[in-house]
Amino acid sequence: MSDTKTAEKKPSQANLLHPDNREHSHSVCWNCEKKIGDEDVCPSCVRVQPFGPERDYYSILGLPARLTLDPRLLVAAYHEKSRTFHPDHHVEDSEKEQTIALGNASLVNLAFRTLRDPFLRAHYFIGHVKGEPARPNRKAVLSSSDLMEIMDLKEERDALLASQGPAVAEQRLRAVIDPIEQEIYHSFEEIDALVDGSEDGREKLSKALATLSERLEKRAYLQNLLKEIREAS
Amino acid sequence: MNRIVVGIDLGTTHSLVAYRREDGQVEVVPDRQGRLLLPSVVALSKDGVRVGWSAREKVNDPETTVIYAAKRLMGRSFEETEAERRSLTYPLVDHKGSPAVPDPFRNRFLTPPEIGALVLRDLKNRAEEFLSQEVSEAVITVPAYFNDAQRQATKDAGALAGLKVLRIINEPTAAALAYGLGSGKDGLFAIFDLGGGTFDFSLLDIRKGIFEVRATNGDTHLGGEDFDRAIVAAWLEENPKLSALAERSEVRDLLRKEAERVKIALSHKTEAEVVLPAVGFRTTLTRARMNALVEPYVDRALSCVRAALADAGTATSDVDGVILVGGSTRFLRFKEAVAAFFGKPLFDSVDPDLVVAEGAAVQADILSGRRKDLLLLDVTPLSLGIETIGGVTSTLIPRNTTIPAQAKELFTTYVDGQTNVDIHVLQGEREMAKDNRSLARFTLSGVPPLPAGTPRIEVTFQIDANGILEVTAREQTTGTMSNVVIQPSYGLDKDDVRNLLKEAFSHAQEDFATRLLVDAKTEAQTVINATERALERVGSDILPDADRVAIQNQVKLLKTTMEGTDGRKVRDETQALDRLTQPLAERLMNQSLSNALSGMALPQEGGSHA
Numbered sequence: 156m157s158d159t160k161t162a163e164k165k166p167s168q169a170n171l172l173h174p175d176n177r178e179h180s181h182s183v184c185w186n187c188e189k190k191i192g193d194e195d196v197c198p199s200c201v202r203v204q205p206f207g208p209e210r211d212y213y214s215i216l217g218l219p220a221r222l223t224l225d226p227r228l229l230v231a232a233y234h235e236k237s238r239t240f241h242p243d244h245h246v247e248d249s250e251k252e253q254t255i256a257l258g259n260a261s262l263v264n265l266a267f268r269t270l271r272d273p274f275l276r277a278h279y280f281i282g283h284v285k286g287e288p289a290r291p292n293r294k295a296v297l298s299s300s301d302l303m304e305i306m307d308l309k310e311e312r313d314a315l316l317a318s319q320g321p322a323v324a325e326q327r328l329r330a331v332i333d334p335i336e337q338e339i340y341h342s343f344e345e346i347d348a349l350v351d352g353s354e355d356g357r358e359k360l361s362k363a364l365a366t367l368s369e370r371l372e373k374r375a376y377l378q379n380l381l382k383e384i385r386e387a388s
Numbered sequence: 389m390n391r392i393v394v395g396i397d398l399g400t401t402h403s404l405v406a407y408r409r410e411d412g413q414v415e416v417v418p419d420r421q422g423r424l425l426l427p428s429v430v431a432l433s434k435d436g437v438r439v440g441w442s443a444r445e446k447v448n449d450p451e452t453t454v455i456y457a458a459k460r461l462m463g464r465s466f467e468e469t470e471a472e473r474r475s476l477t478y479p480l481v482d483h484k485g486s487p488a489v490p491d492p493f494r495n496r497f498l499t500p501p502e503i504g505a506l507v508l509r510d511l512k513n514r515a516e517e518f519l520s521q522e523v524s525e526a527v528i529t530v531p532a533y534f535n536d537a538q539r540q541a542t543k544d545a546g547a548l549a550g551l552k553v554l555r556i557i558n559e560p561t562a563a564a565l566a567y568g569l570g571s572g573k574d575g576l577f578a579i580f581d582l583g584g585g586t587f588d589f590s591l592l593d594i595r596k597g598i599f600e601v602r603a604t605n606g607d608t609h610l611g612g613e614d615f616d617r618a619i620v621a622a623w624l625e626e627n628p629k630l631s632a633l634a635e636r637s638e639v640r641d642l643l644r645k646e647a648e649r650v651k652i653a654l655s656h657k658t659e660a661e662v663v664l665p666a667v668g669f670r671t672t673l674t675r676a677r678m679n680a681l682v683e684p685y686v687d688r689a690l691s692c693v694r695a696a697l698a699d700a701g702t703a704t705s706d707v708d709g710v711i712l713v714g715g716s717t718r719f720l721r722f723k724e725a726v727a728a729f730f731g732k733p734l735f736d737s738v739d740p741d742l743v744v745a746e747g748a749a750v751q752a753d754i755l756s757g758r759r760k761d762l763l764l765l766d767v768t769p770l771s772l773g774i775e776t777i778g779g780v781t782s783t784l785i786p787r788n789t790t791i792p793a794q795a796k797e798l799f800t801t802y803v804d805g806q807t808n809v810d811i812h813v814l815q816g817e818r819e820m821a822k823d824n825r826s827l828a829r830f831t832l833s834g835v836p837p838l839p840a841g842t843p844r845i846e847v848t849f850q851i852d853a854n855g856i857l858e859v860t861a862r863e864q865t866t867g868t869m870s871n872v873v874i875q876p877s878y879g880l881d882k883d884d885v886r887n888l889l890k891e892a893f894s895h896a897q898e899d900f901a902t903r904l905l906v907d908a909k910t911e912a913q914t915v916i917n918a919t920e921r922a923l924e925r926v927g928s929d930i931l932p933d934a935d936r937v938a939i940q941n942q943v944k945l946l947k948t949t950m951e952g953t954d955g956r957k958v959r960d961e962t963q964a965l966d967r968l969t970q971p972l973a974e975r976l977m978n979q980s981l982s983n984a985l986s987g988m989a990l991p992q993e994g995g996s997h998a
Contacts, residue, residue, distance in 0.1 A: 264790040
């Protein structure tokens with residue numbers, strides 16, 4: 156992964172395709188009522204602050220909203236935020252602060268889980284750019300496309316399973332999945348560049364995201380076929 | 389005095405308590421006899437309830453109910469304990485859906501949390517005595533694979549023993565904490581924890597003080613005792629006569645113990661003799677034959693390992709080291725299989741019996757706020773889901789998700805004006821709801837009567853850092869918050885725990901101050917008895933009158949103090965009396981010696997004293 160830019164504060168790249176882009180709302184500390192931004196910890200009274208509903212997974216971890224993420228930076232950010240919010244470090248605090256720490260630590264874990272896996276990350280990123288909720292209630296169910304091709308593959312897999320065993324069947328599926336995964340990886344940098352780019356690239360970005368979305372769906376189906384082989388054996 | 393949070397390993401066969409000393413070292417607390425382990429055994433008889441070694445001695449007493457391996461019953465429904473009921477030698481009955489041991493002597497039923505509480509209270513007392521201070525907070529370990537109900541039951545056991553359970557932590561993680569601190573090395577570690585009855589496997593990434601569990605897997609019904617049982621089963625199959633004798637539980641016990649002995653012996657030699665004259669049984673067991681008998685269990689353990697590696701997306705080659713925990717990892721065949729599987733060095737330098745309690749003490753230290761440099765990121769072992777249409781499980785939080793974890797789900801109504809929505813929460817990996825464990829069923833009530841599909845009820849499922857679930861719900865269109873009360877599908881509910889606690893407090897003879905007083909009084913009485921006997925026996929040739937008066941006054945003072953309630957004062961006055969009588973004791977000793985040397989008989993000691 157080549158993206159080593161640090162998490163410098165830029166205006167949010169979110170919701171490029173939607174004009175109703177909300178900035179982080181400024182609020183007050185729940186404890187000392189001093190005015191604060193989206194700091195994790197109040198600068199005056201050092202109490203942890205609950206994440207507002209606008210905080211997306213990238214901003215929760217303090218990372219730039221991009222498809223390409225340096226895994227080392229991601230883990231470092233995750234560990235730093237865990238040290239700040241994990242309930243183990245708030246056992247002595249007031250009940251209210253413990254509740255905030257618990258909620259925040261849960262979101263930090265969810266954010267890390269989502270952004271760590273490149274495919275989950277890509278899926279989340281698409282929703283993020285489209286201006287879907289910062290923290291979707293549940294991962295969306297993928298709709299079917301390329302269904303015929305996948306049905307054919309399923310039949311082929313079952314035939315191979317019966318005649319030549321799981322290893323051969325898996326090999327056949329991998330021959331289809333591997334190139335798709337490569338295509339997905341390769342589109343990351345291009346899309347990041349388009350997001351950073353000018354208004355002219357908007358249509359191109361829209362198209363690139365649609366293609367990425369299709370590939371992600373297809374891969375998810377194929378992965379299911381693979382999983383079924385492993386579970387059966 | 390510093391507040392001390394202790395770490396407790398509540399084991400299937402043994403339990404231990406440990407704490408972190410001022411100097412940073414972790415120490416397992418011994419009992420008065422210097423023993424570190426406490427057998428997790430409770431004995432019920434006419435003359436009282438015994439715990440630990442004295443309970444274990446009663447194992448063949450027909451008048452006593454000896455309860456062991458109660459951990460296997462923890463948090464399970466009566467139905468779920470069918471397999472245990474066949475092998476356990478004490479009676480289990482269905483008590484409000486939970487298994488319970490009848491205590492006919494006290495006309496009550498003991499549920500697994502209550503049995504666990506007896507063991508925990510013994511450890512609490514041990515720690516208080518050792519540390520000379522009250523101990524009321526603890527970290528208790530559980531197998532990583534324990535589900536929500538089993539964790540909750542363990543927490544209840546702590547509460548019943550008068551302990552505030554600050555954290556339930558996973559045994560292999562605790563073990564790694566103990567090791568990780570010692571080695572100071574970063575890397576990815578595989579931890580095998582094979583105890584008497586449970587097997588746990590965890591993959592743990594240690595990086596700059598952060599202990600991140602990457603995946604965990606295990607089997608709550610796989611342990612060293614299964615190896616023993618496999619050996620016994622083979623003997624019975626070969627020997628029909630023995631098989632008939634084994635209908636009796638003493639014979640089964642005898643065979644089980646012999647199997648355990650042979651299993652241990654075969655880790656050092658290749659062949660062992662079995663001679664049991666009591667049942668007329670004699671045979672030879674080779675290592676190869678035994679290995680063949682236990683192989684299915686070893687395979688089962690390794691398949692858990694493969695699943696965990698797959699969940700974490702890692703290969704055996706990524707693993708930097710393998711840590712062995714739990715008494716049964718001493719078993720040679722198991723060590724060989726693990727070494728072959730990973731091809732990595734095995735760390736087994738720390739006593740596998742102690743390491744879990746030691747790790748719990750480290751976590752206790754973190755939670756007492758003294759160690760901000762360390763942090764443990766653990767995972768939930770089982771997927772959490774809800775039942776949807778058609779009885780299908782819909783997963784909300786997948787297994788091996790780092791905790792705390794949260795999932796939000798929107799619910800709505802199917803009928804116009806519907807004001808209740810039923811939700812069924814499940815834990816497990818199976819597709820169909822009925823195959824998973826039912827954690828709770830609850831009803832969201834007070835939903836505003838609106839057209840079908842209009843209400844938006846957001847339900848938050850929160851797994852806390854103990855791996856225990858809490859549920860809250862909010863109706864979004866009106867903003868009303870619904871209180872969700874989770875009733876466990878069986879077992880102790882909140883009221884049961886409250887009542888039992890009230891009972892425990894009303895019998896509050898057990899609290900620290902009282903116990904200190906009782907102990908001090910006992911000791912004081914012993915010293916007084918000895919002193920008074922000596923005073924009767926000796927004349928003014930040995931004891932000057934002035935000294936006699938001083939001693940008599942101190943005895944009087946001590947007796948007065950004993951009528952009060954201050955245990956420490958009783959102890960101080962006892963020590964004062966001890967000091968006063970010290971010269972007398974020395975003189976008596978010298979006299980006895982010179983008498984002995986001149987061939988005279990020694991005065992009879994303690995003959996009149998009961």
